[in-house]
Amino acid sequence: MKIVIVAPEQIPVPPVLGGSVEIAILAVARRLAKRHSVTVISRTHRKYPSKSIIDGVTIRRVPTGSPSYYLSNVKRLLRGMSFDVLQIDNRPKFVAPLKRMFPRAKVSLFLHSLTFVSAPYASRSQARNGLVAANVVIANSSSLKRILAARFPQAASRIRKAYLGVDTSRFRPSGQRISARGEIRILFAGRLIPRKGVPVLLKSISLARQRIGRPIKVVIAGGAQNKGYGGSMRSLAKRHRVNARFLGSVPHSSIHRVFRQAHAFVCPSQKHEAFGLVNVEAMASGLPVIASNIGGINEVVDDGRTGYLVRNYRNPSAFADAIVRLFRDPARYREMSVRARHSAVNRFGWSATAARLTQIYRNK
Structure with a gap:
């Protein structure tokens, strides 16, 4: 097949720093290119x-520039081209104009979250028009697929699921052993914005340290769009006497090295996460994951086997309970580490994502 993938207008491919959508686009494209023209x-x-x-x-x-300006430039570039599949990532407003331009192509809308089918980015009618215009809509989790089908029943029959993946050769265990009394290193990776739950994480570390009787260091890899919010997180860490290291934005090309220095990963998201790519990257690195039981995260983390899912995820004590439980049982910790890696390799390789997309595009 001849496949064209249209990325969003905000972050370049490859991403200079981070951007999970752009990371996924290139990773999938590279696997698809082994058998198709991409x-x-x-x-x-x-x-x-x-x-x-x-x-x-x-x-x-x-x-x-603006989405409309970027789209006009995309259309200008595409004019005169021929292809079998046109995949548009995370931009439902692009679908109808491009479908009109290429009525014979299979136009796919790959949605990575609910963000761009929700206000303020799109009204319900604008989002619906985008989904209905597509030949197929790809959701990256069952959770996202269910919500999209309920919100846009007119498009429900064309929604398919394709999990995201991870480069298991780059994200891999370090082989380091955690000592029974040494410092515990916990990692968070993501944007410093309220919905990611960093305040819950910092407070939970303070509570867990008091109960477990061991030093805990939390490493936070991610930049803050709002400098004031980033500063408030640093102040919160000091106020709760948490040993926290704020790395700022880390290029995705080197973030695997940060994962390999940690003992566990915590994802305290406070709002729906369609998939949660960082959790798969952590698991591939051999890290048990402690995460909010929200959205598609429970499709990635197997509670009690590859990590712990926190149902009361707004409560720092609930995360502290999971941290203490994980590190008080060295044998369970080692088992989870092995299972996490095994699950990432067997369920979430990018080749599996590419194979699933190929199946969908050939059958639709």
């Missing part, structure tokens, strides 16, 4: 040429 259209960036080839994937870059 072109990715992305925004320009001063670090990248207008055209490049990465592992068989052709990346074409056009000027960006």
